[in-house]
Amino acid sequence: MRSLGLVAGFLLDKAVPDPRRGHPVALYGRAAGWWEERVHGDSRARGALFTAGAVLPVVAVGSLVRGGTATAATTWAVLGGSMLCREADRIADALERGDLARARELLPNLCGRDPSELDEDGIARAVVESVAENTSDAVTGPLVWGALGGVAGLAGFRAVNTLDAMVGHRDERYERFGSASARLDDLAGWGPARLTALLAVLAAPVVGGDVRTAWRVWRRDGDRHPSPNAGQCEAAFAGALGRTLGGVNVYRGHEDRRPTMGEGPRAGTADIRRAVRLARTVHLGALAVAATVAGADTGPAQAARPRT
DSSP states (O other): OHHHHHHHHHHHHHHSOOOSSOOHHHHHHHHHHHHHHHHOOSSHHHHHHHHHHHHHHHHHHHHHOOSHHHHHHHHHHHOOHHHHHHHHHHHHHHHHTTOHHHHHHHGGGTOOSOOTTOOHHHHHHHHHHHHHHHHIIIIIHHHHHHHHHHHHHHHHHHHHHHHHHHHOOOSTTTTTTTHHHHHHHHHHHHHHHHHHHHHHHHTGGGGTOOHHHHHHHHHHHTTTSSSTTHHHHHHHHHHHHTOEEOOEEEETTEEEEOOOEESSSBOOHHHHHHHHHHHHHHHHHHHHHHHHHHHHHHHHHHHHSOOO
């Protein structure tokens, strides 16, 4: 049932757009924001309390919910692959029309970089890198944890990932308070990120790339990124696409210099479509892996039940 629920939820994500209001993840974010206001303090201990109080209840409730329908509904709620690709395509549409202002307006839907000074290639690179990183966060991670833990795994992973997006920043307010959420997100995303990278390497021919080259770039550059997980995905995508990623990023007025990854020319507008095609292929691969793991996990238990 878990395997079928994951597949059904994946298909629902493709067919049913996220509601503009009242989405479960958005509602969770509001609740987490309410909790943060009450426990925030400039200490790691308070940050750990915040993280535990925001994640453990979600996992506990999820562990009480079983069945294929619940798994399908939760999978739909926590997956973000369709929205990710849709937003990337919208930016590609704007750039292909020569509407740089519109592309800058849309970019914050994908990442937190300041788009005001980015040119066409800068926006294209930001989109490709965001598609690579978020393929793990929005698709592979939920599916992997859903395969292992059912509804509790699905909801727990999305809760952890949401908290990291909210407080996992290295700024004055969150450097200490957000460290527990950031570290937990790194831990939860470690396996999914590497599975995403492996699937991207294997899917390189879909976008005209070479598996051996993609593998070499991934293994060489995956650990150069400051994020232990994002770097794996971005390096693998860079290798599969035959493009160079990385460079200077600006977040909230702060300049962040990232090492370059990959080989070949810098990513351009045309590479957004290729990155989306690669991501969609990885989505299918992640679903196949998750469904197989979920089936193997539930099969023996069902077979062991006594016949009546």
